Amino acid sequence: MRNIIMDGDPGHDDVIAFLVALGNSDRLKIKGFTTVAGNAAVENVTKNILKIIDYLGVDIPVAQGYGSPLCREFYSAAKFHGETGLDGCLNYPESERQADSRHAIIFLRDLIMEDPEKTTIVTMGPLTNIAVLLKTFPEVKEKIEEIVMMAGSYASGNMLAKSEFNMFADPDAAKIVFDSKVHLVLATMEACYSGGILLSEQETLKDGGKVSRLAYDILKFYSRYAINNGWDRTAVYDLTPVIYLLAPELFEYKDMRVDIETDGVYTRGMTVCDDRGPTYIEPCKDPKRVLLNVDREGLTKIFFKTFRKMDEVYQ
Ligand code: RIB
Numbered sequence: 326m327r328n329i330i331m332d333g334d335p336g337h338d339d340v341i342a343f344l345v346a347l348g349n350s351d352r353l354k355i356k357g358f359t360t361v362a363g364n365a366a367v368e369n370v371t372k373n374i375l376k377i378i379d380y381l382g383v384d385i386p387v388a389q390g391y392g393s394p395l396c397r398e399f400y401s402a403a404k405f406h407g408e409t410g411l412d413g414c415l416n417y418p419e420s421e422r423q424a425d426s427r428h429a430i431i432f433l434r435d436l437i438m439e440d441p442e443k444t445t446i447v448t449m450g451p452l453t454n455i456a457v458l459l460k461t462f463p464e465v466k467e468k469i470e471e472i473v474m475m476a477g478s479y480a481s482g483n484m485l486a487k488s489e490f491n492m493f494a495d496p497d498a499a500k501i502v503f504d505s506k507v508h509l510v511l512a513t514m515e516a517c518y519s520g521g522i523l524l525s526e527q528e529t530l531k532d533g534g535k536v537s538r539l540a541y542d543i544l545k546f547y548s549r550y551a552i553n554n555g556w557d558r559t560a561v562y563d564l565t566p567v568i569y570l571l572a573p574e575l576f577e578y579k580d581m582r583v584d585i586e587t588d589g590v591y592t593r594g595m596t597v598c599d600d601r602g603p604t605y606i607e608p609c610k611d612p613k614r615v616l617l618n619v620d621r622e623g624l625t626k627i628f629f630k631t632f633r634k635m636d637e638v639y640q
């Protein structure tokens with residue numbers, strides 16, 4: 326059993342990741358969820374995760390975090406997720422529940438420090454909350470197992486040629502986390518794309534139970550971009566770190582030095598992956614695990630098995 330806290334900007338793919346983690350509660354104990362501005366305003370993404378938690382009737386605490394990056398202007402991804410951050414689920418009832426009264430970084434500090442076991446943090450959005458947590462309460466570092474994140478790319482980009490959204494949105498926060506010496510596992514864009522869910526596979530969720538139909542509604546909206554581009558699949562980005570926690574053997578990866586570009590005009594937020602050999606660089610003292618590819622067959626097996634299981638549990 327691994328204790329996890331999920332931090333993200335739900336967001337269609339963040340919610341799918343949350344559902345798959347929840348559906349594997351025999352392996353992953355979700356201690357809490359902290360929200361950060363990214364796909365939409367922090368108030369919206371907080372409402373979104375509370376809506377999903379209420380809909381399932383589970384008791385997972387939520388704490389709201391930062392509403393803007395450390396230094397940069399807030400950059401919304403409403404283009405992909407809609408103004409609410411979870412368009413396509415507007416017919417699901419809003420939650421009456423309030424988020425925890427603590428700010429996300431106090432909530433994170435408390436949950437991590439009060440647990441005798443270490444905690445793994447799964448990040449699915451900009452790293453604003455995690456950067457401030459590590460700077461304000463450095464004592465948490467020895468209680469963090471590792472941070473498994475949807476972050477960056479080996480060589481591609483979705484915001485700029487070489488910059489992925491979560492890193493682009495708050496590159497200064499990303500630099501603080503990458504320089505923190507906490508062990509990081511990066512689910513890069515390349516790994517996410519290699520594990521895309523086929524549109525035809527997504528259709529099978531429609532005839533499932535309560536949770537499968539929720540996932541269908543979420544992916545129906547989220548896949549518009551793929552459909553409009555004539556693709557046959559959708560990269561459910563944030564699912565990837567959760568699949569890594571459940572089945573690391575499905576992944577090809579390299580351990581290497583990774584730095585965050587904060588001064589680039591054309592490379593803002595680039596994860597500079599340096600896998601040059603010892604001829605050129607000193608051995609890296611805190612290599613990051615860079616996930617490059619996933620066995621799509623193995624990922625989809627876990628994905629659909631989880632939803633079938635959840636349909637039995639959450640009626
Ligand atoms: O670049 C993809 C990432 O940005 C995902 O986490 C998605 O939810 C958005 O936050």
Ligand code: CA
Pocket residue numbers: 333334335336338339363364449450563
């Ligand atoms: Ca996200």
